[in-house]
Amino acid sequence: MSFRGEKADQTCTSFNHISHHDTEADLQLDSHQPVYDDLQRVKDQHKTSMKSKYESLFEGIKLQENQTLLNRIYTQLYIIEGESEGVNEEHEVLQMEKRYRTFQDTPINCNDIFNPLPEPGCEEKRREKGRKKRREKKDEIKTKIKTVLTKGIAGIGKTVSVQKFILDWAEGKVNQDVDFMFVLPFRELNLIKDHQYSLHRLLLGLHPELQDLDSKIYDKCKVVFIFDGLDESRISVMFSDRQKVSDVTEISSVGVLMSNLMKGDLLPSALIWITTRPAAASQIPSKYINRVTEIQGFNDTQKEEYFRKRISDEHQASRIISHIRRARSLHIMCHIPVFCWISATVLQNLLKQDLSAEIPQTLTEMYIYFLLTQTRMRNQKYEERDPEKPLQSNRDVIVKLAEVAFNQLMKGNVIFYEEDLKESGIDVTDASVYSGICTEIFREESVIYHRKVYSFVHLSFQEFFAALYVFYCYLHKNSEILEMFLTGMYRTYCKNVPLDEFLKGAVNKALSSKNGHLDLFLRFLHGISLESNQRLLQDVLIHTENNPESIKKIIQNLKEDQQNNVSPDRWINLSHCLIEMKDISVVEEMQAFLNSKTKEKSLSLTQCSTLANIILMSEEVLDELDFNKYKFNTIQCRWRLLPAVRNCRKAL
Numbered sequence: 001m002s003f004r005g006e007k008a009d010q011t012c013t014s015f016n017h018i019s020h021h022d023t024e025a026d027l028q029l030d031s032h033q034p035v036y037d038d039l040q041r042v043k044d045q046h047k048t049s050m051k052s053k054y055e056s057l058f059e060g061i062k063l064q065e066n067q068t069l070l071n072r073i074y075t076q077l078y079i080i081e082g083e084s085e086g087v088n089e090e091h092e093v094l095q096m097e098k099r100y101r102t103f104q105d106t107p108i109n110c111n112d113i114f115n116p117l118p119e120p121g122c123e124e125k126r127r128e129k130g131r132k133k134r135r136e137k138k139d140e141i142k143t144k145i146k147t148v149l150t151k152g153i154a155g156i157g158k159t160v161s162v163q164k165f166i167l168d169w170a171e172g173k174v175n176q177d178v179d180f181m182f183v184l185p186f187r188e189l190n191l192i193k194d195h196q197y198s199l200h201r202l203l204l205g206l207h208p209e210l211q212d213l214d215s216k217i218y219d220k221c222k223v224v225f226i227f228d229g230l231d232e233s234r235i236s237v238m239f240s241d242r243q244k245v246s247d248v249t250e251i252s253s254v255g256v257l258m259s260n261l262m263k264g265d266l267l268p269s270a271l272i273w274i275t276t277r278p279a280a281a282s283q284i285p286s287k288y289i290n291r292v293t294e295i296q297g298f299n300d301t302q303k304e305e306y307f308r309k310r311i312s313d314e315h316q317a318s319r320i321i322s323h324i325r326r327a328r329s330l331h332i333m334c335h336i337p338v339f340c341w342i343s344a345t346v347l348q349n350l351l352k353q354d355l356s357a358e359i360p361q362t363l364t365e366m367y368i369y370f371l372l373t374q375t376r377m378r379n380q381k382y383e384e385r386d387p388e389k390p391l392q393s394n395r396d397v398i399v400k401l402a403e404v405a406f407n408q409l410m411k412g413n414v415i416f417y418e419e420d421l422k423e424s425g426i427d428v429t430d431a432s433v434y435s436g437i438c439t440e441i442f443r444e445e446s447v448i449y450h451r452k453v454y455s456f457v458h459l460s461f462q463e464f465f466a467a468l469y470v471f472y473c474y475l476h477k478n479s480e481i482l483e484m485f486l487t488g489m490y491r492t493y494c495k496n497v498p499l500d501e502f503l504k505g506a507v508n509k510a511l512s513s514k515n516g517h518l519d520l521f522l523r524f525l526h527g528i529s530l531e532s533n534q535r536l537l538q539d540v541l542i543h544t545e546n547n548p549e550s551i552k553k554i555i556q557n558l559k560e561d562q563q564n565n566v567s568p569d570r571w572i573n574l575s576h577c578l579i580e581m582k583d584i585s586v587v588e589e590m591q592a593f594l595n596s597k598t599k600e601k602s603l604s605l606t607q608c609s610t611l612a613n614i615i616l617m618s619e620e621v622l623d624e625l626d627f628n629k630y631k632f633n634t635i636q637c638r639w640r641l642l643p644a645v646r647n648c649r650k651a652l
Contacts, residue, residue, distance in 0.1 A: 152297075442454065
């Protein structure tokens with residue numbers, strides 16, 4: 001299944017028939033127009049249109065040969081009632097790693113998000129109260145689930161869940177009491193945020209097959225509105241009562257229409273489904289939400305199912321699954337469906353070339369090989385002169401994309417528009433060149449009014465490209481960028497700063513971030529600093545730095561006992577940085593410590609962070625974690641070990 005981007009191309013729509021210059025009089029519909037007498041035919045046309053739009057996924061450029069039927073490769077996602085607490089402001093990869101062992105026993109099928117879950121022991125209670133009470137209770141619960149908010153980190157499958165929900169309805173499999181489903185992606189609505197519409201006119205623009213539908217019909221039908229990608233919204237959605245809209249023909253701003261739908265002032269009988277990344281969820285007041293669900297991605301069984309559906313060669317699929325299991329950092333990342341797709345693409349390609357090929361062990365290697373794979377495929381497609389050096393012929397484009405990635409990462413943006421690209425010196429008239437150079441990494445979508453929207457296929461790609469840009473700037477002595485990561489005298493003499501001191505500054509900047517938004521960027525930056533990875537990227541970097549002494553200092557800096565006031569989970573990220581640099585000495589040391597019969601050795605801060613990481617990444621849940629069995633250098637060591645409790649049945 002291609003989860004190649006949270007926002008699939010099929011959501012793109014054309015608003016050409018709605019003019020920028022429509023006047024209010026033009027938009028008002030004739031209130032005396034007779035109610036459409038063949039509602040069933042319109043409903044059938046709508047279902048047919050939705051089925052056609054959502055039955056396929058596209059891998060790469062939206063061409064016929066890249067089309068894949070969703071039902072053939074769809075793998076069920078793990079969706080739970082409620083949400084994980086206390087991590088919504090942290091980096092999304094950290095959230096996913098924290099929840100690695102928190103999968104619950106009662107998942108929800110995405111088709112059932114508006115249906116109540118059975119309550120424990122409810123059958124016995126209902127029998128006592130009689131059949132009438134049971135029906136009343138059921139009706140009461142059902143009426144409460146009007147608005148559902150579904151959270152999930154980038155790439156976890158929110159939009160694909162929406163697509164499957166719509167497709168199953170359009171094919172007549174489920175939710176047949178629903179008459180119409182309308183999808184309103186925020187990345188498209190952003191482009192008309194300053195325009196005025198009535199809700200009815202807006203929906204006709206999205207669905208031309210409904211042109212004959214009378215505005216009075218909404219109150220007589222069961223309708224579902226899906227607001228996809230709240231985290232991508234640049235629209236001010238206000239929930240005050242000052243701008244109240246209750247008529248589908250009343251003209252207002254897009255933001256006001258959205259808020260009135262969510263509040264229930266506009267079409268109060270409509271069901272609302274909102275999807276978002278966790279950090280943006282607070283934009284909707286909790287009093288307007290009846291149920292919160294969370295997509296937690298693939299559990300271990302679903303990962304294997306995905307790879308076997310995606311890879312037809314059974315032997316190859318088994319080998320890839322086996323490799324992912326051994327590389328624990330990759331295995332945990334595969335809870336994110338889009339990372340499964342990245343891994344399958346890279347590993348399939350490598351195994352086809354050479355069955356004995358050494359395959360990537362780290363995140364940085366995986367992303368470098370993915371970039372190489374995509375640019376090589378592009379060069380072969382367009383018959384470039386030197387297909388063996390795919391990065392060299394595309395160097396300028398890749399560096400510009402990397403600059404966009406870094407600038408927008410520092411601003412917290414994951415969706416880009418023309419003005420964002422211009423800021424990084426990209427001519428928007430040639431922007432298709434940038435998306436065409438690596439179609440699986442940087443996407444260009446034509447949406448409302450045929451205007452363009454751009455994004456990286458996943459947040460982690462943006463962070464990888466941002467790290468690539470910063471390392472490029474280090475090698476080419478770009479003082480403006482280097483100064484952002486340095487303090488003291490090194491800030492003054494940044495062009496001559498040693499690599500180990502520069503990365504030390506990057507560590508300090510990442511650790512000073514309250515929500516850890518630079519943590520994955522930091523992992524990639526350390527990974528790229530390896531000479532072996534620089535060689536793979538040499539055609540982009542031009543220069544490389546090979547200084548074994550500097551690498552030793554970088555590793556030592558990561559291992560040093562730093563006493564900053566930082567949460568234990570943030571320190572664990574430094575263990576991942578060591579893994580990216582292929583230094584597993586502390587891991588081996590702690591494995592030997594765990595296997596030894598005596599625990600007399602005092603543990604340092606770094607060793608405690610590493611021990612916590614080992615326990616968290618273990619396939620086995622630890623029966624008991626007894627802090628009293630260990631000796632610690634400082635009281636802070638206990639604090640560093642605390643995250644390990646999440647993968648233990650009992651802690652003392």
